[in-house]
Amino acid sequence: MAEILFYVLSAIALASAAGVVLAKSPMMSVLSLLGSFFCLAVIYLLAGFQFLAAAQILVYAGAILVLFLFVIMLLNLGDMGAVAERSNALLEGTAAKLGAVLALGIGIVGLVAASRAAFRPVEVEPGKGLDDLNALALQLFGRYSLPFEAASILLLSTMVAVIALAKRQRKTDRGGGKA
C-alpha cells in the first residue's frame, strides 16, 4: 500500500516538477511547484518524518512560493506562450531549460554525495527516529550548530547583498533623472 502510494506520489512530483519548467504561464509554474512540494511532503510522511513534512509545507509552500507569486503578480509577466510561439523559441527554450535542470540535478547529486563523504550520517538512538523533536533539536543546535549558523549567515548576507544592489540601482536612476 505504502509502496504503491510512494510510486504514485513520486510520479506526480516528477510530473509537476516537469510542469514547472514546461508551463507557459509563470503562474502555472508556481502552482506546479506547489504540487511537487506537496507530494514530497507526503513522501516524507510515508517515511515517518512528520516534522520534516510540516516544515517542508510551512517553509516552502507557505513562505517561499508565496513570495514567488508576489513577484510574478507585481511584474505582471502574463502569458509567455505568445512570445514563445513567435519564433521556434519554445523548443529552444525547452531544450535550454531541460539542460539547465539536468545540470542542476547532477550538481545536487554531486553535492549530496560530497557532503555524505564529509559528514557522517546522524546517529539515531534505537527506537527513536530522527523525527523525535528533542533528538532533532539536539543534533541541529548541538553537533551541527556550526553548519546551521553558517547557512543562516549565508542567507542573510545574500539578502543584504540583494538589497544593497537594488538600492544602488535606484540611486543612480534618480541621479540620472536630475542631471
Next chain:
Amino acid sequence: MSPQVLEIVVWVIKVHVIFVAMTAVAALTTLAERKVSAWMQYRHGPNRVGPQGILQPLADGVKFIFKESLVPDGANKWMFRIAPALAAMPAMLTVAVIPFGPDVTLFGVTTPFSITDLDVGVMYILAIGGLSVYGVIVGGWASNSKYSLLGSLRASAQMVSYELSLILAILAVVAVSGTLDLREVVMQQKTLGQWNIFYQPVAFVLFLIAAFAETNRHPFDFAECEPELVSGFHTEYSAMRFALFALGEYCAMIVMSSLAVTLWFGGFSVPFMPEAHWAIGIAAFCAKVTFFLFLFLWVRWTLPRFRFDQLMNLGWKVMLPIALVNLFLTGAVISYAPQLKALWPQVAAVWNGGR
C-alpha cells in the same frame, strides 16, 4: 466487529461529526454576524426565516446554489474556478488536529474527541493554515480585475507579515509547554492556575491581533475595504464560489478561536473541575470558542478600519520585535529557571541580613 474495523468506523464517525459541526457553526456564525451587527445598530436583523431567523443560513445556502456562477471574460478560467476551493480547504483541514474534548465513551467505545492527535499538531496547523493565502492570491489574480488584484496583493502581504508574529507568539506557548501536541498542551492546563494565559499573556495579545489580521477580519480587512476596492479579491465571484470564500473565512475564525482556547485557556478543561465528565469538557470548549467568535464580531462592529501603512507598521515595527523579545525571554527563563531557583535562598538571605 474486529478492532481494526471498529477503529475505522469510529474514525469515519468522528470525521463526519466534527466536519458537519464545523460547517454548521460556520453557517450559524454568518447569522450571528448579522444579528450582532443588528443589535449594535438598533435594528432587528434577519428574523423572517424560521424562529428568530435561525434558518437564514439555510435560505442563503439555497440561494447561493441556485444563483448563476459567473466567470469574467478575461479571467483565467481554470484558476478562477479552483481559487475558492483553495481558500476554503486549509481552514477545514486544520480542524483535524484540534482537540475538541477529552476521551469520549459512547456505547462502550472510548476514543479521544478529535480527528487525530499529531505529535506535531501545532506545526501542522501553522503549515496548512499558511496555505490559505493561495486562495486569496490565485482568486485575485485570476479574476483579471484591478480591484481583485489590489485586494489580493494587500491581503497576501498582510497575511504573510502577520504570520510571523502569529508563529512566534505560538512558539512561546510551545516553549512553555515543551510539546507540539495540542492535546498534551491541554493536558498540562488542567486547573485554572495552569492556564497558559497567566504565563504567556503578551503572546496571547500578539496572537489575538495576528489572528484578526490572518483571517482578514476587522479592523484589518483590507482585502475587502469596500470604499476603495469594491470588495477586494472576491469582487468578481458570485454564487457558490463566493460562498466558499465566506465559508473559508468563518472556518478560519473558528480554527483561530479554537487555537486560542487550546493554547491559552485550557482547551476542554473546566476550572475547579479537573475530573469533569467528557460532555462537560466539550461544552466548556464550545463555550470558550463561542466567546472568541463573539469577540471577532464584537470587534468588527465596534472598531473602524486601520490604514494599510498603519497595519504594516504595526506588524513589522511593533508586533514582530515584541514577539521576538517575548520568545527570547521565555527561552531564557526556561533555560535558567533552575539556576534562578537555586540562587533565590542566597538572594533572600542577603536581603534579610541587610535588614
